Amino acid sequence: MCFLWHQFVVLQRLFNRYLPAMHRLSNRTHEETLVFFDLETTGLDTSTCDIVQLSAISGNKIFNVYMLPRCTMTDGASRVTGLTTCADGLFLHGQSLDTIPVKEALKSFISFLKTINNPLLVGHNCRRFDSPILLRIMSEFHLLDEFLDVLSGFLDTLPLSREMFGLQKYSQPFLVQHFLQRSYVAHNATEDVRALQALYRVWQPSMELVNKHRFRL
DNA sequence: TGCCAGGCCCTCTTTAGGGCCTT
Numbered sequence: 001m002c003f004l005w006h007q008f009v010v011l012q013r014l015f016n017r018y019l020p021a022m023h024r025l026s027n028r029t030h031e032e033t034l035v036f037f038d039l040e041t042t043g044l045d046t047s048t049c050d051i052v053q054l055s056a057i058s059g060n061k062i063f064n065v066y067m068l069p070r071c072t073m074t075d076g077a078s079r080v081t082g083l084t085t086c087a088d089g090l091f092l093h094g095q096s097l098d099t100i101p102v103k104e105a106l107k108s109f110i111s112f113l114k115t116i117n118n119p120l121l122v123g124h125n126c127r128r129f130d131s132p133i134l135l136r137i138m139s140e141f142h143l144l145d146e147f148l149d150v151l152s153g154f155l156d157t158l159p160l161s162r163e164m165f166g167l168q169k170y171s172q173p174f175l176v177q178h179f180l181q182r183s184y185v186a187h188n189a190t191e192d193v194r195a196l197q198a199l200y201r202v203w204q205p206s207m208e209l210v211n212k213h214r215f216r217l
Numbered sequence: 218t219g220c221c222a223g224g225c226c227c228t229c230t231t232t233a234g235g236g237c238c239t240t
Binding site for chain 1: 221224226
């Protein structure tokens with residue numbers, strides 16, 4: 001009897017010790033893989049603009065494509081990105097870029113995501129800007145269902161950083177300067193995703209905050 | 218000359234308005 005009671009006490013202690021960890025594990029999304037992404041677009045109007053550059057990074061895997069937009073770039077977008085379009089193609093600071101058709105670019109991005117386990121797309125201000133544009137254009141090319149099937153969700157680092165830190169600004173260049181003590185080539189999607197990945201490594205937000213700021217369609 | 222969209226956040230607010238954030 002005494003032996004059984006001892007076994008019970010041992011099991012109870014083990015249970016009490018590991019239950020909180022098991023509970024945290026069940027709520028974690030660590031089986032998801034973070035994929036930092038960014039768009040360069042023809043403008044700021046999320047209902048009409050087109051994507052000209054789509055970049056993503058997950059670990060050491062990098063994705064980047066340029067595409068010819070179906071509409072002209074606004075002066076503001078050309079000014080901040082250095083990208084211009086004409087009948088001959090897409091140019092970065094006057095240098096011609098290799099582009100692929102929009103649908104091919106989107107399908108290529110979906111294929112990239114399929115190589116990643118349960119991808120969670122992470123972007124700065126992506127709830128209000130990048131994700132509505134990406135979802136709209138995926139829908140226009142009848143790729144939305146396939147895209148959503150492969151995707152775990154989105155995570156917006158703008159409200160996440162606002163909740164984590166008390167700063168005067170939360171633009172990505174400011175955050176990079178503040179946390180990484182360096183400047184970078186903002187408004188180039190590849191540089192933006194590398195910078196955001198580096199910021200996230202420094203921040204290491206809690207799963208509670210991640211779950212608070214994640215979303216799906 | 219500089220803005221052009223739209224939603225969130227903050228405050229000198231809530232019957233509003235300006236700044237921020239993305240290109």
